[in-house]
Amino acid sequence: MEITGNKSIPSSFGNITASVFDQYPIYEFKLSSDIIDEYLPNKLTAFPTKSWTNLSKRHFFYSKPIIYATRCQISKTSEALPSKFSLSDLLNDLLCENNSKIRYNFVIVGDTLIFARVPRHHHVTYHLLCKHISLAKRSTDVRFAGEFWRDEISRFRLNNNSGTYQPSTKLLKTTIQLFNSITSLQFKGIHFRKSLQFPVQQQLNNKIELS
Secondary structure, eight states: OOOOEEEEEEOHHHHHHHHHHOOOOEEEEEOOHHHHHHHOOSOOOSSOSOOHHHHHIIIIITSHHHHHHHGGGEEEEEEEOOTTSOHHHHHHHHTOSOEEEEEEEEEEETTEEEEEEOOSSOOHHHHHHTSHHHHTTTOSOEEEEEEEEEOTTSOEEEEOOOTTTOOOHHHHHHHHHHHHHHOSSOOEEOOHHHHTSOHHHHHHSOOOOBO
């Protein structure tokens, strides 16, 4: 399956922040909307539970003006990735280390897979930029949100860790199937609560893998 991809380019402001903290580009890959509808037919709502905390997030902390200001770090134009460079190639390259601490936030929006690395340092502007709602540009067509990484024994993993969209374990299973239909990396799933454990603890615990 041919999938076209793009990589974000920093804006003038983004070049300044990148020189201080590092650059964290956003990657976008176009997928077939038919495939997305097959595996993930339902749309997710941001901050689905009603609480004062979620209301403040929806209408202030992650409001349209805040998201717009956050995305000022990246240019409106993007760099097309080489057509011969597949999604599997890119993920192998980005996740060349077997390290569970190197993680990427991702969202599936309509017909697009969008992801960015979670910053290693406490850098507020990039932390906001890689939030699921920022990656999705507050879209109303989000189908899934979570993290992916490569663990200490070289397995590709993904979870459903998104406080904004809170995808279910059932959606995690179908998203694994989707990832394995568009890559050759044999992703395995794990609920986000288990994926927060330290690698040694993971090996000691009896856990159920989602595949």
